[in-house]
Amino acid sequence: MHVDRSRFLFLTASLAAAACNQAQSANPDIASGAKAARASSSGDDAEPLANREAEASGQASVWLEIEPGTEDKPRPSADKDCSNSAGQPRACSLTAPSSHCESFDSTLALCRGFPEFMQPRAAEAAVDCMLAASGTQAICDWQIWQQCTGAGLQATCVDARTLLTCESMSSSCGGGLDVFTCQQALSAVRPQHAERVASCIQEFCEISFCVSEFWTF
Numbered sequence: 001m002h003v004d005r006s007r008f009l010f011l012t013a014s015l016a017a018a019a020c021n022q023a024q025s026a027n028p029d030i031a032s033g034a035k036a037a038r039a040s041s042s043g044d045d046a047e048p049l050a051n052r053e054a055e056a057s058g059q060a061s062v063w064l065e066i067e068p069g070t071e072d073k074p075r076p077s078a079d080k081d082c083s084n085s086a087g088q089p090r091a092c093s094l095t096a097p098s099s100h101c102e103s104f105d106s107t108l109a110l111c112r113g114f115p116e117f118m119q120p121r122a123a124e125a126a127v128d129c130m131l132a133a134s135g136t137q138a139i140c141d142w143q144i145w146q147q148c149t150g151a152g153l154q155a156t157c158v159d160a161r162t163l164l165t166c167e168s169m170s171s172s173c174g175g176g177l178d179v180f181t182c183q184q185a186l187s188a189v190r191p192q193h194a195e196r197v198a199s200c201i202q203e204f205c206e207i208s209f210c211v212s213e214f215w216t217f
Helices: 005-028 028-039 049-056 102-117 120-133 143-154 160-172 181-190 191-204
Strands: none
Touching: 102 120, 102 143, 120 143, 143 181, 160 181, 160 191, 181 191
């Protein structure tokens, strides 16, 4: 169940305030003394109860900055039975829809290269994506590179050991680099290429480029 922490803290503070008011009503002497103390305090000193409770718990500068919808997002992990070695990429027998098909040769080279630098599981999904577009205008579009590279990443079993590396790179990139996609990328490529891809991501803060286009240069 998703819990919005900011709303939870606000509700907690409201309930605490209501309980406090009831306690004061039950003890007139205490309540009158509290009113006198409040009267002698300036408006600037009357800090909201929610802020005081948040500061006491060390949450003052945290819960206000959490992006809605990401508070309780679980960290990615791969199924123990998931294997990136399981996969048999088909031959890249791509065809162009016409004699004029921009970037077709480069796309064909990338398709044939998927099994060379990707794990079998990811390569199989990426090649299948290319074959599905064969003979259509989509195979002539540069976007097919990102689409099919993405298909390979989505099929990948994420290696939990890549988490710290990707969190560090995301921080270096100003938080604009998606940690989970970074983990998919480092898990999708063959082990001997992982360091090279990581260096590329660290430098350019781009994932698709470093997994697909990077290999054509």
